Amino acid sequence: MADISRPSWLSDPLLASPPLLETVGENGPPCQLAQDNTATIISLATALDMALCFNPQSQDAWASIRQYSAQRGEARAAYLPNISAGISRQQQQSRYPASSRQMDTSITTDSRYASLTWRLLDFGGREARLQAADHMLSAALASRDAIVQKIMRDVIALFFSAQSAQAEREARAEGKNIAQEILTMTKRREAQGLAAHTDSLQAATALAKAELELARATAHADKTSLALALQLGLPQHRMQIPRIQAADVSRYQLIQKDLNTWLALASEQHPAIVAAYAQWQAAKEQYKATRADGLPVLDFSHSRYLNGRPNQELSARQSRESVTGLTLSIPLFEGFGRHYKQQGALAQIAQKEAQWQETRNQVLHDISQTYSEATASLHTLEASGRLLRIAEETMQAMQRKYAMGLADTQEILNAQAGLADARQERVRTLAEWRSAQLRLLAEAGKLRLHDVKSIPMNIRSGKTGPSSGFS
Structure with a gap:
């Protein structure tokens, strides 16, 4: 919609708009990214920028801020004379x-x-309406922060889900390659009279199973990638995300507070709780204004x-x-209309208080759950690292023994299955660990892009050992 040209001093003569709007503009911060971004690889930070730029909820939040800024200006205008x-x-x-x-x-x-x-x-009517407008503007600003945290939390969950699914697909593809090599080697041994035909059948069955698991992993990867692309407003074929890289866990632990500290921090500063509390206070002021309407x-x-x-x-x-x-x-008598209007205002106070309590309980519940997930993810990440190292060493040893005829087909197949499972668990725990740290900050209302950039997201395969040792 085109803006009507007006002198700058007339756009907000009563200084009703918050400083934030003066800094970023009426429609929010300008987007530095094009919606048809053709970058080959999209990092998590870029994905968050795109979601905040193009998500309708973010644009709706800025519109609400402008709306309640106008209401505050209207409340301030009540103190000025009317000239005609x-x-x-x-x-x-x-x-x-x-x-x-x-x-x-x-x-x-x-x-x-x-x-x-x-x-x-007017016995406080204008002051009560001005205070109510101030509280509603504060609620709109806090709601905007809460929406930003929600968008970032949703994008983080989708991003790591897509990244984990992509890594699982790569792991299943590597498992299929190993199964194919095992089948080739088994048939060669069968032709030399060193293996039975049943061994070749077992290897062929393992290859078919690996191909089935690869097909399922590919479908799941496409599904998660599409969900992330839709969240960002991108065509699926344009989007690529970096692979998960194994990292030094001890260097990137963000969980430096206990649960009680997180809960106390969220109770005081979480934007959703702040917004609900401001709406409760605004309802109280609206009741005062309604009561003042019945005074001289x-x-x-x-x-x-x-x-x-x-x-x-x-x-x-x-x-x-x-x-x-x-x-x-x-005012003397208005048919009891003002009485019922005050009763409605009192009911709204009770309603907003209940909503504040509900929001607070939900936020604290989400933080407790995410904190438990983040704490558990650290332990599972360390365990998955040990599991992967052992599985790779076992597979390498079994490959050498099988090539020398010292191991049967079932043993090499068991080693291959164990390695595939270990790689899948490693990928899953890496994604869960990184996602849980960022989601914990988002649940507490404290996630910033700087926190995202402090988590390693390098473009490198999570594979740490050779996949094949066959000759």
Whole structure:
């Protein structure tokens, strides 16, 4: 929608907009990324930038901030006088029949007027509405932060799910290659009379199973990649994500607080809780404003009229008139309407308090669950590293023994299955560890892009050992 051009000082003369809007603009921070981004590899930080740029929820949050900024400006405007003026030209013609012996008349009058009204006293109604507008603007700002945290948390979950599925597909492809090599070697041994035909059948069965698992892993990888692409607004074929890289776990532990510290931090600073609390306080102020509507108000008025008042009978004589007055309005009875309006405002206070409690409980529950996942992920990550090292050493040893005829087909197949499972577990635990750390910060409302960049996301295969030792 095109903006109507106006002087800059008229865009916000009462300084109702928060400083954030002055910094980033009315529509939020400008996006530095094009939605048809053609980069071959999209990092997590880039994915978060794109989601925050193009997600409709983020744009809706900025619109809410502008809306409540306007409401605050409207509440501030109630303290200022209202000035109005008008000008008119009226002509009156009177025609009489000749028998009446009266002369026709024609009167043309130019009249002007100006009036000023100013509310001097209202027993707190304007102040309550201004406080309510301030609280609602604070709630909109906090809600925007909460939406940002939610978007980042969702993108992180989708990103690591897609990254894990991609790594699982690669691991299954490597397992298929190993199974193919085992089958080739077994058939060679069978032709030399060193293996039975049943060994070749077992190897062929293992290859078919590996191909089936690869097909399933490929379908799952495509599904997770599509979900992430839709979240970012990208065509699936344009998007690639970096592979998971094994990292030194001890260097990147972000869990430096105990659970009670995380809960206390979220209770005081989580934007969703802050927004719900601000809405509760706004409901209290709205009740005060509703109650003040039933109290007397005192208004000052001053008007000047030249050649009569508007809609007054015309006169051939010029006149000047000034009227100054104080008006005290006392509401007496409105059919109990205000009583029920106050009852509704009280119910809204109770509703907003319940919503605040519900939001607080949900946030603390999510933090407790994510903290447990993050803590457990550290232990499973270390265990998966040991498992992978042992499985790789076992596979290498079994490959050498099988090539020399010292191991049967079942032993090499068991070693291959163990290596495939170990690689899959390593990939899963790496993704769970990195995702849990960032999601914990997001659940606490403290995730920033700097935290994302501090987690290693290098483009490198998670494979740490040779896949084949066959000759």
